[in-house]
Amino acid sequence: MIKKKETPAPNAFDKELFKRSVLYNVKTLYRKTLEEATPQQIFQAVGYAIKDVVIDNWLNTQKEYDKQDPKTVYYLSMEFLMGRALGNNIINLQAYKPVKEAMDELGLDLNVIEDQEPDPALGNGGLGRLASCFLDSLSTLGYAAYGCGIRYRYGMFKQEIRDGYQVEVPDNWLDDGNPFELRRPEYAKEVKFGGYVNVRIDENGRSNFVQEGYQSVKAIPYDLPIVGYGNGIVNTLRIWDAEAIECFHLDSFDKGDYRKAVEQENLARNIVEVLYPNDNHYAGKELRLKQQYFFISASVQEAIAKYMRKHDDIKKFYEKVTFQLNDTHPTVAVAELMRILMDEYYLTWDEAWDVTTKTCAYTNHTIMAEALEKWPIELFSRLLPRIYQIIEEINRRFIIKIQEMYPGNQEKIRKMAIIYDGQVKMAHLAIAAGFSVNGVARLHTEILKNQELKDFYEMMPEKFNNKTNGITQRRFLLHGNPLLADWVTAHVGSDWITDLSKINKLKIYADDEKCQQEFMNIKYQNKVRLAQYILEHNGIEVDPRSIFDVQVKRLHEYKRQLLNILHVMYLYNQLKDHPEMEFYPRTFIFGAKAAAGYYNAKMTIKLINSVADVVNNDPVVKGRIKVVFIENYRVSNAELIFAAADVSEQISTASKEASGTGNMKFMLNGALTIGTMDGANVEIVEEVGEENAFIFGLTSDEVIHYENNGGYDPTEIFNNDPDVRRVLMQLINGTFAPNDPDRFRTLYNSLLNTISTNKADMYFILKDFKAYAEAQKKVEQAYRDEKGWARSAILNVACSGKFTSDRTIQEYVDEVWHLDKVVLPKKVADKEKN
Template sequence: MKDIKSDIKENFIEKLKSFQGKSLEDANNIDKYRALSGMVRDELGKRWVETNSQYNKEKIKQVYYLSIEFLLGKLLISNLINLDLYHNYKEALEELGINIDEIEEIEPDAGLGNGGLGRLAACFLDSMATLGIPGHGCGIRYKYGLFDQRIVDGQQVEYPDNWLKDGSMWEYRKQEKEVEVKFYGNFWAEKKDDGYETHFEDYQSILAVPYDIPIAGYKNNTVNTLRLWSAEVAENEFDFSEFNKGDYLKAVEYSRSVEAISEILYPDDNHYQGKELRLKQQYFFVSASIQSIINRCKKKNQSIAHIDELVAIHINDTHPAIAIAELMRILMDDEGFEWNDAWRVTTNTISYTNHTIMPEALEKWPIDLFKNLLPRIYHIIEEINKRFIEMISIKYPDDLRKIKAMSIIEDGQVKMANLAIIGSNSVNGVAKIHSEILKKQVFKDFYDWCPFLFNNKTNGITHRRWLIKSNPELSDLITRTIGNGWIDHPIDLGKILKYEKDSKFQKEISSIKYNNKVILAKLIEEEMGIKVNPKAIFDVHIKRIHSYKRQLLNLFHIIDLYNRLKENPNLEIHPRVFIFGGKAAQSYYIAKETIKLIHSVAEVINNDEEIEDKIKVIFLENYRVSLAEKLFPAADVSEQISTASKEASGTGNMKFMMNGAVTIGTMDGANIEILEEVGEDNIIIFGLSANEVMDYYHNGGYNAWEVYNSDIRIKRIMDSLVDGTFSKGQKDKYRNLFNYLLINNDEYFVLKDFDSYIKAQNKVEALFKDRNTWNKMCINNIARSGKFSSDRTINEYSVGIWKVAPFVVKN
């Protein structure tokens, strides 16, 4: 009787023939990737069909998670792990002389997100499927994603991220489920005896075509769906008469304008056209998603009047907040609901997660733009706002400031965060401190009005990708030590604490970390031609490049350390490798200058023979999920140094700790809860508190020039930006960064926190040299990371917000 591996080998060879028209001997890695993915896709498809069949049969409540980003990463090995097929496939392919890791490299990272927002959404989909929560994602099928980052002469250059050039093995085009999305046009309401009749004419119609990606749960039969929408020209909108008359350009321009809606993530919005395109994107995927949800309910003969009992719609940050007005539109215009009934259903159905207190991320749209592009939606938002203002004016009759702050439409703008709060049944932050800041500061007026709306759901990560997949050697050690129960119950990682003083276990942890550093060092040498020492401290700072994330603070410590070494070449320090990664928004000048400065500093330090390779500075270009999977397991130090109060939560901090890195960070975001879990002996905290930061913002009292003039280290670092030290003698190359920090009074307190950060980094040095202590710190971080599993987070959402129960899909 044949074993499983024999079947896999036979099927793989047959798939090569039928799918690629190749024999094993003639096939290249691309052929092998497509054949292997086809086999996995076949298995996914069977479970996917059965899952949907049982969902439909049982008429259970389902969750729809609306997000502008879903940063999935590569799916081949992740799917094999979740389907419980990985080891069999890996061994079967090895018997054919094929390395599955090399095959996975062929797969492009899906260009569907940029940072933490999108990766969180991907982790949540994984956890929903694993926990048996009937939950699906809704987003945009970006043709080009954000951008491919390349570093040219030390500067970020953006190239198209053409991740779909060869198609995707994981998506299914569902043409028959397309819907129509309408822009522009003329809207008016006609009074009738029984209410109003609405009219909408001369609109531009665009087709939204869904591409579905199956999302497999871990070792169960559940396969949920990520539905991504692609914008296409509706047949009745393409002007063939113009085309046939020879006006090809006009016809093609229209087609391009439609396709642009789903072409690229976050188009530049520093001009009117960019703003309009962003708003188009948001309404496009929200309208298509809600129409699809309604259609699905009607197909199952479910009552739209009670859709809130059948569906939970969750909006991930303010980008999909327009869902509130769109659901109202459909209920009233298409389904004939009266306003009050439609409002009841809408607010009972929709919930909202806020991810930031940064003003620029709390979206606002100019009224003229909004009203022109979405006249009916604007009319509904006007009515929502009018009724809301009437209501709160009764409670706060003389408080014009409060009424103005809570209004959706104010100062010529439509405030999407206000709409999201008013139209939702739940508003949550993503870490304890973040949720408190929302309640006490950012949305204090709303909290005073309706405190029961607000709650906290601390973010989490899926340990299946960020430990089992990314760090298999560590995962195997944990399983050999405490059994495999932690995989289903990650809180059981705490059981390894009993081995924190076990010298054998410590050595194994240390050896695994070293092996991962060797792998990363090899990657750095292959990609950059720079040799780094795996025995050095790998200090890793991988995030979106933004001033509040303070890559400059990290860099200033590196410059200070370099200055000390230049003054005293015999200074005893443990070798350090400082690793940066992250993208700057295309129009974010200071972030791009920061990347340029990192490269200028790296060029000087990496080529200075006098310091004998005691410091290396690395910037890994095009940071993405598949690169992150190599960085987290290799990191010794996790840089979480945002200005206190600015980072909503962070999830990189959780991935680092799960892989045994020690956090150096401020009391910000989830760092606070990591501290609560691991204790102050296993994390290194520095800097201003959130209250101190807020006090400076509100009351003043901070002067960056005073720090510059009183701290010789700071003065020397700042002067080196403009005296040519890091620009081959070219003075004033970084004058704009100099002015940004001093003339703008250091808005994110880089200089203020510098001294505290240096002391924290000195502590890192001392602790790392004490290998016994450092190993115990690593073990404590791994052991305590179970709390930060996204399984815990999704369970809290399901019980506390969505009111959705797990459903067991039978085989």
């Protein structure tokens, strides 16, 4: 793009140059003037102009890394739910004001331009968004890091709601091109699948394991800049695309490998085609394992190649590199690292194992059994024959260790072996090879230690640790809620942007009536903004003076959106019976995508929309309850939603939600939590005080106790509680489906009938119903006391300091990764000050 005379320092944003750059880009990219360009073209032009600014810092950072040679973390993840980059990059360049002015001067609206950017949605939910928050924090704190993932052609599907049902539409996010990415063909790597392993003697007389008769693809990296906040540091998210290894030659036909050429083409095309849209659920598809090995092999190969460009002793690899495995999905990294160390660098098994076990660390994000990856050995060994051999040997040695520790105890082997019952168990491999195993909230880590991974914890207690999740305040407050961000800064200064513990100073304003009014006024304006969005997208008018009660997250039975909507039905019945009763108007807002094949989840979406149709249009209700299902919940509309929420619904079955991160985003934006003692809710309540939240329901110990003793009997509640019975009968008597009374029978069955599921009400919805309804009653009472509510809301913001991803990352750095802090040279640092 346009040439500049000198590198601008992060804080010295050159507005005039930027304007020229935008105009120049519109001209050279599209041969148009600003007036002629479409909004999408203007977004592209602005994006390239911002990338121009970022590129200098990016180059500079990488040059410094070369000089200082800091230890680097490779965050290996199948998912990065980045959200839009433009606004975030401008914020982190500390250039929002000048860019906005520049746009105004050009007659453009920055918000409209930002809205043109497709949400890069290369993730499902919390796991992928956490990875993105972590990258933001790593750059902001000044640590060398790569995010490594896949450049899916289609990210998370777009959700359309048609006739109340979810319809999945492909997410063609790359259609118009991505101004922020850089294709790096010079770092391409070959990745091999299938074939068989032979032992060959090389020219030095060494016997080598070689994979033969394989198919392969070329992995091509695309780099995206991850801009640190105001510090000039830019790390890299490297996502891998696949291409056929050779161009398709017609003469292959004559050579007889026509079929192979076609297969390699297809392999490359299929591998990166689409993100699996499953959250907390593993489908066991062969293509998924291919995706895993594809990006892991390419990332590990490049990490080693990069290390060897500067060092000569591969045995010290771990001194400069850590691989953090984001869930079990990247666990083949363990075996791939072993393979390269032994087969390409000729390390002995013990030497390679020493390096591998000092390099790899594993984060567990779930205890949901259906999310734990297990691959049939037939599939695994056919697809990755050399990797399978290595895992077999890891398993053999691991079993010897178990036997040494627990002589004669077959049960331990059955429970802990990496290969057992014809399956390769990825979590077991990650634990056996990782030097660190962490959960993502205190309660979750305790459950891992005492329940799910008890045997491993007993054998290797030193590996286990907790890292409570966090979120980046720069996207979820500074960018998403500018009114509140300015208000916070006006009261406590701007240090909170890079040190969220400072937000604690807000506490002293919680009792100040003027501050309470200001706070509620900001909340009101954010509610007006969301109400407008809802009117535009749903055609539903909602009253910004009503309580905005919000549950946005993936649709999953354990997250219990069903509990929420059953409670709405219960309130509706009350209003129908007693139209004149006291009732504070409430808007129940939902947003959730369901995995395409998850029937009960999809029917819950239909139920929410069906209840909305009836309740929103019933004259008896008089608008006192409104139900809204926000279509296509994603990072960009999430920012509007969090800012506008009064009540944050965190109502998972206790023990099931490993952490949750939406709960933290709501808290930061001053919503009060109604929730169970699950995941990070426990720590949120600990920080803000139980009196500033609404806690209800079974504890995780109680849930686990029931589970270990065969569940509980929900028919007792059905028989004895007329309110619950009435709501359940409405699922099958056509109240919300007059033309098809049976429509919601599977939901009804999931709660009561042991025939359709192995356990009735597995998620304790009926068991917790009364407690939830009581907690909701308290919400209403509390909201009527405006000052009291404002006080609690301000305290939520003030006590959110712990939940920044900056804190989480610092803990990983101090206790697991041991990275070096990177200091930019004085020249740049000085410029920053000016």
